[in-house]
Amino acid sequence: SGKGGTGSRVLRVGWNAEPDSMNPITAFSTQGVEIFQLVYDKLLGYDRDLKVRPELAESYSYSDDNKTLSFVLRGNAKWQDGQALTPDDVVFTYKLIKDKQLGEYAQWLNHMTSVEVKDGKKVVLSFDEPQAFNPGLAIPILPKHIWASMSADEIQKFANEKPIGSGPYRFVEWKNGASLTLERNPDYWGPAPKAEKIVYTLYANEDIMAQALKSGDIDIVTEMSPTVWDGVKNDKDVKIAEMPSFSFHHIGFNVYADPKSKGNPLLRDKAVRQALAYSLDRQRLVQLALAGHGQAGDAIIPAGMKNWRLELPADRKIGADPGKAMAILDAAGYKDRNGDGVREDAKGKPLSFRLIATQTVAVDVRAAQLFKDAAEKIGVKLSLQTLDENTLGSTVYNEAPDWDIFVWGWDSNVPDPNYLLSVPITSQIGQNNDVFYSNPAYDALFDKQSITMDPMARKAITDEMQRIFYEDSAYIVMWYQNKLQAYRVDTWKNWKEIPGGIIYNVTRDNYLDAVPAH
Amino acid sequence: MLRLEMILKKLAQALLTLLAVATFNFALFRVLPGDPVKLLARSGHLSSEAIASMEKAFGLDKPLGTQFLLYLRNVCTGQLGISYTYRRAVADILRERIVNTLILLALATVIVVAVGVAAGVLAASRRGSKVDGALVVTSLVFWSLPTFWVGLVLVIVLGVYLGAFPISGMLSPGSIGGWGSLGDLARHIVLPTITLALVDMGQFVLITRSSLVDVLTEDYILTAKAKGLSRREVLWQHGVPNALLPVITTTALYVSLVVGGAIQVETVFSWPGMGRLMYDAVLRRDYPLLEASFLLSAAIVIFANFLSDIVYLLIDPRVREA
Amino acid sequence: MSPEPRPYSRRRESLSLLWSSPLGKTGLILLGIVLLVGIAGPLVFPFQPRTSADSAASVLSQPDRSHWLGTDELGRDVFRETLDGARVSLIVGVLATLISILIGSLIGLVAGYYQGALGSFLMRLTDFFLALPMLPLVIILAVIFGQSFAVIILVIGLTGWPSTARIARSQVISVRERRFIERVRSLGASDARIIRVHVLPNVVPLIVANTSLVIAGSILSEATLAFLGLGDPSRVSWGTMLHYAFEAGAAGRGAWWYLMPPGLGIVLVVLGFTLTGHTLDRILNPRLRDF
Amino acid sequence: MLLEMQDLCVRFASRAGDVQAVRGLSLSMAEGELLGLAGESGSGKTTAAMAIPRLLPRNATVAGGRILFDGEDLLAKGEPEMEALRWKAISVVFQGAMNALNPVQRVGSQIAEAILHHEAATGRDEARRRVEELFELVGIPAARSASYPHEFSGGMRQRAMIAMALACKPRLVIADEPITALDVMIQAQILNLIKRLCSELGLSMILISHDLSVIAETCDRVAIMYAGRLVETGGAREVFESPAHPYTAALLGAFPNVNKERVFVAGIPGNPPSLIEPPRGCGFYERCARRSPGCDEAEPASVDLGGGHVAACPLARGGSR
Amino acid sequence: MSDKLLEVRDLLVRYESRRGPFRKPSAVRAVDGLSFDLRRGEVLAVVGESGCGKTTLGKAITRLVGASGGSILFDGRDLLKVEGSELRRMCGCFQTIFQDPYESLDPRQSIFDIVAEPLLIHREASSEAELRARVHAALEAAGLHPAEEMARRYPHMLSGGQRQRVSIAAAMILEPELIVADEPVSMLDVSIRAEIIRLMLELRERNRLTYLFITHDLSLAWMIADRIMVLYLGKLVEIGGADEVIHGALHPYTQALVSVIPVPEARSRSGQILLKGETPSPIDVPPGCRFRARCWKCAELGGPAICAEREPEPLPAGEGRLVACHFAGTHL
Numbered sequence A: 001s002g003k004g005g006t007g008s009r010v011l012r013v014g015w016n017a018e019p020d021s022m023n024p025i026t027a028f029s030t031q032g033v034e035i036f037q038l039v040y041d042k043l044l045g046y047d048r049d050l051k052v053r054p055e056l057a058e059s060y061s062y063s064d065d066n067k068t069l070s071f072v073l074r075g076n077a078k079w080q081d082g083q084a085l086t087p088d089d090v091v092f093t094y095k096l097i098k099d100k101q102l103g104e105y106a107q108w109l110n111h112m113t114s115v116e117v118k119d120g121k122k123v124v125l126s127f128d129e130p131q132a133f134n135p136g137l138a139i140p141i142l143p144k145h146i147w148a149s150m151s152a153d154e155i156q157k158f159a160n161e162k163p164i165g166s167g168p169y170r171f172v173e174w175k176n177g178a179s180l181t182l183e184r185n186p187d188y189w190g191p192a193p194k195a196e197k198i199v200y201t202l203y204a205n206e207d208i209m210a211q212a213l214k215s216g217d218i219d220i221v222t223e224m225s226p227t228v229w230d231g232v233k234n235d236k237d238v239k240i241a242e243m244p245s246f247s248f249h250h251i252g253f254n255v256y257a258d259p260k261s262k263g264n265p266l267l268r269d270k271a272v273r274q275a276l277a278y279s280l281d282r283q284r285l286v287q288l289a290l291a292g293h294g295q296a297g298d299a300i301i302p303a304g305m306k307n308w309r310l311e312l313p314a315d316r317k318i319g320a321d322p323g324k325a326m327a328i329l330d331a332a333g334y335k336d337r338n339g340d341g342v343r344e345d346a347k348g349k350p351l352s353f354r355l356i357a358t359q360t361v362a363v364d365v366r367a368a369q370l371f372k373d374a375a376e377k378i379g380v381k382l383s384l385q386t387l388d389e390n391t392l393g394s395t396v397y398n399e400a401p402d403w404d405i406f407v408w409g410w411d412s413n414v415p416d417p418n419y420l421l422s423v424p425i426t427s428q429i430g431q432n433n434d435v436f437y438s439n440p441a442y443d444a445l446f447d448k449q450s451i452t453m454d455p456m457a458r459k460a461i462t463d464e465m466q467r468i469f470y471e472d473s474a475y476i477v478m479w480y481q482n483k484l485q486a487y488r489v490d491t492w493k494n495w496k497e498i499p500g501g502i503i504y505n506v507t508r509d510n511y512l513d514a515v516p517a518h
Numbered sequence B: 001m002l003r004l005e006m007i008l009k010k011l012a013q014a015l016l017t018l019l020a021v022a023t024f025n026f027a028l029f030r031v032l033p034g035d036p037v038k039l040l041a042r043s044g045h046l047s048s049e050a051i052a053s054m055e056k057a058f059g060l061d062k063p064l065g066t067q068f069l070l071y072l073r074n075v076c077t078g079q080l081g082i083s084y085t086y087r088r089a090v091a092d093i094l095r096e097r098i099v100n101t102l103i104l105l106a107l108a109t110v111i112v113v114a115v116g117v118a119a120g121v122l123a124a125s126r127r128g129s130k131v132d133g134a135l136v137v138t139s140l141v142f143w144s145l146p147t148f149w150v151g152l153v154l155v156i157v158l159g160v161y162l163g164a165f166p167i168s169g170m171l172s173p174g175s176i177g178g179w180g181s182l183g184d185l186a187r188h189i190v191l192p193t194i195t196l197a198l199v200d201m202g203q204f205v206l207i208t209r210s211s212l213v214d215v216l217t218e219d220y221i222l223t224a225k226a227k228g229l230s231r232r233e234v235l236w237q238h239g240v241p242n243a244l245l246p247v248i249t250t251t252a253l254y255v256s257l258v259v260g261g262a263i264q265v266e267t268v269f270s271w272p273g274m275g276r277l278m279y280d281a282v283l284r285r286d287y288p289l290l291e292a293s294f295l296l297s298a299a300i301v302i303f304a305n306f307l308s309d310i311v312y313l314l315i316d317p318r319v320r321e322a
Numbered sequence C: 001m002s003p004e005p006r007p008y009s010r011r012r013e014s015l016s017l018l019w020s021s022p023l024g025k026t027g028l029i030l031l032g033i034v035l036l037v038g039i040a041g042p043l044v045f046p047f048q049p050r051t052s053a054d055s056a057a058s059v060l061s062q063p064d065r066s067h068w069l070g071t072d073e074l075g076r077d078v079f080r081e082t083l084d085g086a087r088v089s090l091i092v093g094v095l096a097t098l099i100s101i102l103i104g105s106l107i108g109l110v111a112g113y114y115q116g117a118l119g120s121f122l123m124r125l126t127d128f129f130l131a132l133p134m135l136p137l138v139i140i141l142a143v144i145f146g147q148s149f150a151v152i153i154l155v156i157g158l159t160g161w162p163s164t165a166r167i168a169r170s171q172v173i174s175v176r177e178r179r180f181i182e183r184v185r186s187l188g189a190s191d192a193r194i195i196r197v198h199v200l201p202n203v204v205p206l207i208v209a210n211t212s213l214v215i216a217g218s219i220l221s222e223a224t225l226a227f228l229g230l231g232d233p234s235r236v237s238w239g240t241m242l243h244y245a246f247e248a249g250a251a252g253r254g255a256w257w258y259l260m261p262p263g264l265g266i267v268l269v270v271l272g273f274t275l276t277g278h279t280l281d282r283i284l285n286p287r288l289r290d291f
Numbered sequence D: 001m002l003l004e005m006q007d008l009c010v011r012f013a014s015r016a017g018d019v020q021a022v023r024g025l026s027l028s029m030a031e032g033e034l035l036g037l038a039g040e041s042g043s044g045k046t047t048a049a050m051a052i053p054r055l056l057p058r059n060a061t062v063a064g065g066r067i068l069f070d071g072e073d074l075l076a077k078g079e080p081e082m083e084a085l086r087w088k089a090i091s092v093v094f095q096g097a098m099n100a101l102n103p104v105q106r107v108g109s110q111i112a113e114a115i116l117h118h119e120a121a122t123g124r125d126e127a128r129r130r131v132e133e134l135f136e137l138v139g140i141p142a143a144r145s146a147s148y149p150h151e152f153s154g155g156m157r158q159r160a161m162i163a164m165a166l167a168c169k170p171r172l173v174i175a176d177e178p179i180t181a182l183d184v185m186i187q188a189q190i191l192n193l194i195k196r197l198c199s200e201l202g203l204s205m206i207l208i209s210h211d212l213s214v215i216a217e218t219c220d221r222v223a224i225m226y227a228g229r230l231v232e233t234g235g236a237r238e239v240f241e242s243p244a245h246p247y248t249a250a251l252l253g254a255f256p257n258v259n260k261e262r263v264f265v266a267g268i269p270g271n272p273p274s275l276i277e278p279p280r281g282c283g284f285y286e287r288c289a290r291r292s293p294g295c296d297e298a299e300p301a302s303v304d305l306g307g308g309h310v311a312a313c314p315l316a317r318g319g320s321r
Numbered sequence E: 001m002s003d004k005l006l007e008v009r010d011l012l013v014r015y016e017s018r019r020g021p022f023r024k025p026s027a028v029r030a031v032d033g034l035s036f037d038l039r040r041g042e043v044l045a046v047v048g049e050s051g052c053g054k055t056t057l058g059k060a061i062t063r064l065v066g067a068s069g070g071s072i073l074f075d076g077r078d079l080l081k082v083e084g085s086e087l088r089r090m091c092g093c094f095q096t097i098f099q100d101p102y103e104s105l106d107p108r109q110s111i112f113d114i115v116a117e118p119l120l121i122h123r124e125a126s127s128e129a130e131l132r133a134r135v136h137a138a139l140e141a142a143g144l145h146p147a148e149e150m151a152r153r154y155p156h157m158l159s160g161g162q163r164q165r166v167s168i169a170a171a172m173i174l175e176p177e178l179i180v181a182d183e184p185v186s187m188l189d190v191s192i193r194a195e196i197i198r199l200m201l202e203l204r205e206r207n208r209l210t211y212l213f214i215t216h217d218l219s220l221a222w223m224i225a226d227r228i229m230v231l232y233l234g235k236l237v238e239i240g241g242a243d244e245v246i247h248g249a250l251h252p253y254t255q256a257l258v259s260v261i262p263v264p265e266a267r268s269r270s271g272q273i274l275l276k277g278e279t280p281s282p283i284d285v286p287p288g289c290r291f292r293a294r295c296w297k298c299a300e301l302g303g304p305a306i307c308a309e310r311e312p313e314p315l316p317a318g319e320g321r322l323v324a325c326h327f328a329g330t331h332l
């Protein structure tokens, strides 16, 4: 049994980063989202099979033109401070986000024209285009009585130190740098979960977290990196779980054609990008950087979203062929003219690029080092620099981007392709589009898929998009990292392993279904 | 009285240094590259109005001079701004964290000073003996150890293999906190304290030793011996009190070292203190947090120096004017 | 009693005293070994440089015939990395120290010799830097200026000078107050000459002894920075090795072969410099001399 | 006899070899006597004197001889016994009073410490009262007993040291160069004080000085040392009026005397011999103007000139200068 | 060429010091309006208690400290008005010999370097050979034989007496006219003193030197000086021929000093005049006669008002003598 002090009714989770904030509008860390999905309710949620299930809404329905979405709210929901939860709160939340363009959520409401209460129990959303993705799955509902009095400015600064939601757990305290505690919400509308408390403990180092799991200090961890995870797999009280995820890591090339770009223009040549893509053996990358815990990457929809993934035939795959890479470069006129081991273009400009990666993401740094070695073999010189996450972010997302190549990744908060596909669209330049990719054909297809309600038809479109983007090689998707988790078998049970992870996933149901092992 | 005047003078000096640190601090963070709002926009979904409103919210839209004055005023009133990452008052975050660091540092300092001074006295009083030699060598070895490495080794040996002590955090996950957790805290504090103490002990031993060796050759020690005092009495009544003066200065300098040690120890042991906060703030470019924690740690060091000056003034009648 | 006239060389005398003290000898031997390893090592043991293996099986693998100290989390040879790391640690230590010593000596010299407004300003400046918590400062500077090799050397060098300045200053003051300076001044010697001929030679030995300790400190600083993930990622140093080892969970997997070599490397080289510096200090600083 | 040194030998270990600082010194003094110990720097005065309360530095060894104090051999006593004797029976006024006082303690309490340490029955108030008495005795206002050493002038510190030396009413006071480095005027004051105290309190004192004039004016008896040996001893008047040893004579000749004719004084050319390998014969041989062959072969025997006047030179009987 | 090598007039030397941040700076009046002449070729001994300004006077003359008033005429030129390179050149004309032979030589220089340094500073040697020759000559002249070998030694290889000879050699090598000797033998053993002083006097004969000989030892001053000057708290008390000052002191302070000179013969300590109290601080010098508080004569006379009111000026009292006392010489 655990050493938790207050007995086995406490679920102890280990993680290696803290939420950035308790304000669901401004927070963007995954840790934050994990807490919000327990403290707040959304209208809809995903169950343990990643199927849509009701949450605050008992049911929902689309209009025939798919432009109107109505939710029927359950009547027994209450705010954790005792106030009743009404449709007004839902309308308030959606309006707030839409009107003030607040946070990540605003992207789901771009096409919303109105939101209103109907028949006392119903909330109706109207859009000017059909919506393939249901925003009810993403947006937490906030209490109007707390948030209504604040201006946009104030909301930006609001720490929300004691969040009040309507979810199964309520916030107790956050000991900065140490732990965050939730307790069971007695007024929760649904069946009471078994864990009376959930304590998230912060570990500065994953290895130490692994030790804590082994020694019984914690019951489950949110995520582990490959080599550390390998280190716990032989412990008899610990069960490891390896699941596909909704994320990928990639190498991005600065392909911005705008004169503002300060990136090396040679990278705008598709041949150079493709050659680099061919130089890299992604299988080996998975073996070395991930110690084998993942799948070699190709298109931008990760392995976790089985339904939406494009399966490329072997002969269309780019990679693991340095010979081909060199042939492409030779053909495109890049030769080592001065014998320094680095190829130059016709004007003598060397294929020498800057490569940046996040210093704290070990797998990225490892991949970058391996990429550097691989590129060297085909006569391309890369100089590696690691930056902290924020500097890297501000370097990449710059009006006048002054970089050549970076390494990082994308993670989708929903098992729907829309978000990831939206990254490289032209309108996302200045926002998510990290390589400044712009392809009108791709953009057109994106718009089309987002209003195509039929899954089969939509899949055809997304496949085509993936193919185009893959060929263009603005990204080298290195791998789809598996979600590596581990939990103790002697404290809690009934964990279900699902794509995206047991916990720390788009569903909260594993928390609600866990039961003590004894 | 002269003493009071001296104390005031020292105080003025300390305050001046603090002001200089604040200025330096401010300049360092404003003049150098990195646009915090762009950093916040990392996730990319902020409109330009949102960015403008954020700039306004964090006071980044004003000219530098105004920002500096505002900054000074706020520092004086304890308003250290709002953390970019946590979006909470920096002062609140610091308040939570500083206590944890102080607990750790206080314990380590007490141990270092007590054991270090005792060992130094022992070595000096047995100068040239085997004990002395062993103490000097041990101190030099300790002095050469990287703090984080000692931490790692302790984690592996005492934590992982022997399982003798918890290796992470201040309290066990899920413990309730409060007075009941004192035992838990005690178990958690062992390894970080040992790490900090081990590494910094060496210097103390060496300094106490050399200071006492110096003092023991002074004529007044011979006088004391001639008065018929026993070796022990000579040592403790005349030797140590005089030898401690330089040790006090060292203690103050040690505080500046130990702030660095805290960052490492807190990183290795996931200790939720200021050191790690500062390190995280660096990684996140959380300027207000970084500034404030840097200022705070500088203030601690300056205060320690000030304190040592005062103690010096109080116990050494010779110190007159600087 | 009357001393034999013999060629007088303090330098030679110090060296032989250094060698005759067990601590000093140990320090010199340690340094010799590390230097040898750092300079000759990569030439003598030409293992596949930085080569990575191909499968997950060769990641963090135990020492065996082909990898004497096993492999790291990318399947690279730890032995080879340790040899490379010695060089980086030494280079950073020495270059950063050079900067520190130059700045420190200059400031100390000027502050000690010109005790007027200039001197006291410089002393205030030194105290100010001493009052800054060093590691945080170094971290902040390293992060702000980026983590390249040159920046790390500069940052460590630029923050490491106050102790040297203090030592130099107090020695200059004590030399300055000696009668022979007054005698020489009464002969009409200029400040420049007094500093060059009389002050410097009497200050340099202490700075030299201090240098050894500053190098030890610089190497520790580099290791600490690198351990905290702020090292130059394209160069292997012992600190970066430990950083990646810690990140990769080497401790939990019991990969001692990955944790011990760089750690011991740091300890040995720092100990070498510390022992040498400590002994030199005792020899050259009569106040500390206790034999 | 209060004190008898018999054939005392003291060595210092040093890197160059053993320094034979005191070589076979025999000297005695009676109760109530003021004995002057003179000789040039390095002749072993301090070493000989510090051997009595056994306060020699760590690298010193007493290689032979006995020191009888009241008939008991001090060298045979255990450390605790010595501790009880120190200050109570034998006290010391050290050379540099500047450094002989603990800088962080009040002067008065340093004196009181000695009293309290040796006279357990004494209360603090009583001790304080006695300290004040002692201050008055040496001519410092009693109120100053609360001062720290650095608040005193050199002369006052020297007086305080003397007061401290008298605190436990010792039978023997060893004053090692108590007046060197002081101004003439203060020198005179302190010497007067010493003389007065000795006669008033019936103290015995060994006064060490390299200045013969000072000893001549103050002491009853003198002992002159050279290169670790006693070269001449006797009543002050006899020795200064008719020095029997060539060294004594030469030394006397090196001091100008304002009472006599204004002539240029003569020095003693050369340096004292090394004490690491001391000469077999007379230590002064090399510098002696009246040496004769054979003096360098064997130690000259002591010649008793009567009345306690003894000199270690074969020429002694031949008369004075 | 005038008979007077040096004429010091109303010389004033102050050391400014600040004793606290909130206090007014105060000045130590180390030399407080001093006038005297130094004749070519004479030895003038300066005596007085510790702190009376002897060293400061010497330093002021050699320009090691700046004077705050008065004038020092050297060969008719006011030293206080020469500056820069001019001054540096004049430094050759007056040299100092310091008290402590252990401290006044740079331990890292060889004897050769030490003695050669003045020549190098003043660029007086035209060749290596000349430099060598002159250094060796100076060493020989200072009694350091063999010069060749001595030149190679370092200070720590010499005895105290030998070191002082090195100082003298270094001082003499520029062939100065005036030597300020600040307690040149007080650190040496009595037995060696005579030799050093003899050397100095020999050199005077040979090189027509003038000495300002600073000492606190009155019998030494009496033995070697032509004239003696007694200072008290930075002011002249009495000046005159050596014998007259010692055996016919006129100022009560000099009389007291002379009465306590120890002599190497057993005698009773009667006839001593012991002064009471301490020398007042040179920061706040009392008005009137600065010696008044300790003056036995003043006490004897019942504290005449004039002593408290007027500062006595040095007045002639016979052949070449000056005494600064209202009651000089009255009933001893």
Ligand SMILES: Nc1ncnc2c1ncn2[C@@H]1O[C@H](COP(=O)(O)OP(=O)(O)OP(=O)(O)O)[C@@H](O)[C@H]1O
Pocket (backbone or CB within 6 Å): D012, D013, D014, D019, D020, D021, D039, D040, D041, D042, D043, D044, D045, D046, D047, D048, D057, D059, D210, D275
């Ligand atoms: N601690 C020591 N170690 C080695 N040699 C010593 C030590 N103390 C004294 N000596 C040597 O012993 C000899 C006698 O020294 P001592 O101090 O007794 O002489 P002294 O007559 O008192 O001289 P001074 O007048 O200078 O005080 C000297 O040659 C001295 O160098």
Ligand SMILES: Nc1ncnc2c1ncn2[C@@H]1O[C@H](COP(=O)(O)OP(=O)(O)OP(=O)(O)O)[C@@H](O)[C@H]1O
Pocket (backbone or CB within 6 Å): E015, E016, E017, E028, E029, E030, E048, E049, E050, E051, E052, E053, E054, E055, E056, E057, E216, E282
């Ligand atoms: N650098 C200085 N700063 C302040 N005051 C000083 C300084 N040097 C000397 N004094 C003061 O000036 C006065 C005269 O000092 P000076 O050294 O000339 O005396 P002195 O007669 O040579 O004494 P001594 O015999 O002790 O050498 C003293 O009161 C002294 O304290």
Ligand SMILES: [Mg+2]
Pocket (backbone or CB within 6 Å): D045, D046, D047, D176
């Ligand atoms: Mg002595």
Ligand SMILES: [Mg+2]
Pocket (backbone or CB within 6 Å): E054, E055, E056, E182
């Ligand atoms: Mg003087």
